[in-house]
Amino acid sequence: MTPEQMVQALVPPPQFDHVSFENYKPDADHPSQAEARDICRAFALRSAKSGGGLMRMFKKKDAAVKPGVYLDGGFGVGKTHLLAATWHAASGRKYFGTFIEYTALVGALGYKNAVEAFRGASLIAIDEFELDDPGDTMVMTKLLGELVESGTRIAATSNTPPNALGEGRFAAQDFLREITKLAGVFQTIRIDGVDYRRRAVEGEAVMTEPAQLQAEVDARLAQGETVARDDFRSLIDYLATVHPSKYVRLIDGVDTLVLDDVQELTDQSEALRFVAFIDRVYDAEVPIIASGHSLDSVFGGGMIDGGYRKKYLRSVSRLIASTGAAHAG
Template identity: 50%
Template structure:
């Protein structure tokens, strides 16, 4: 468990009334980072059989078949040869020197079930949990920061599979770091799987001078066979419109009436997120059964917006309902942001927060 310090001097675990995200500053030990590289609670029980392909989108059903076959090729002593045969490169005489893509890359819009499929692949791979790892791109880069590059390579090289969710390259440093890390892991025989809203050859486009790092980006792309998954956001497919924001009084009363709920002013929470590393946002939400926010308003800048995206992802992974007053979640990001290089991240955050707002409707009494 992480340790917490309280900016107010009050222990947030024992304080009477709602908890507060703003009073939490979690410190996560490195061994927890490694131990928790498994699918998050929302995806703990998913399997290929529980994925419901849209009948109008054949690419979804095709992806299930490809990934199921990929998982089957990762078992036993001949996993490396099976992987290469699966991708059409024949048998491997020297498994430490791969000749082609050693992983699958799920590309598609938000809400088409990519994380469901990635977690299903993790569960279907015939290996002990200690021999396969699952984490977001942010969690992977933070692991390198916590352990150091060489120790991260040693830690993950013994794995049969590394799954990377929400694969994004937001700066040149991450590009070089991840390109080098994945190259070494592939050389060690580790299979890769990733999800993103951006094809591997387009990573970093619109966010930094991708052309200056073309070699690294192309090197990343070479590790994967891309699978396009088409479709609409399943979180809103056939569902009623998201609830309108509630009043401050309704949110506050619900927070006091719900055991394990937090209550925070949205602008203050955004300020607090700047003081906590995004890799700790999962720990920030430990033990919460609901998040209550008052005075939701548009985020003021891109850095703040990207931190909010990470928090939304961690809340969604952990199935924590979000009850809010102020503006609707689809008004969080400016029109300029929704047209910029991070637009897919922002749309994902809107989609996930809207789903969590729908989950929170039962917290408000009649």
């Protein structure tokens, strides 16, 4: 992928192609959902009317208006739906990606080139904003600060409010100043509710006996599908040779992913690369058929109870959903 292609790939995943404020269904038992929808709609309209000019947007009378909205809430309350709806409603040049995608892109392009690539954008939408190390938050704080100064608006989601990023993972006091700067960019919107998918990470991934894998592949090929079949260990080793920002191209055109002989992961770097890859698989709605070690317990060695717990649990949830989708119906 060229740098231009990497930036152009920052759009909402297919399942959010047609979301809008109109088809967001807030839970009447949780008024904060409808309130969040209305705030995001107003934010998107202000972005469209302002034309992206910071000086025009922030006159004295508008001093209290912040250039970012931050949707904080649990899993499945519609945060990504509202983020994508905001992106669709905004005008101008705009980008949508996960926090991991943006930090990976900065790593691939270099900071200066990343700033130039995004400069002039009307909106940067960041899904699953999270803090995994001090370096990430400092780079993103600096990047977002420069973009906001040039007139770009920021919309983000997370399961952690912005001034609590980093708590329980690293020594937050070492970079509290950076976190506070970042929090000052956003109007924080708390969204209450329960997971509409009712998808529990305590569920189990659907696994296939090795002897049945070829029959599964043959059946899908007979239906005209494009099937990617790999040995799990070979895939993990290969991911180390590809920059995470390019994982999206690995599954381009793939209808089903088949993994032979899944093994437990105990190396943190390998596990995090696999998480990033599964994010792309899930976003592309590619079902997974796998044999070997169960994918819902693939993160071993106590890693799932460490600093990246939230990230691993999200990935497990997506692995359960992806293997279930392969056997639905």
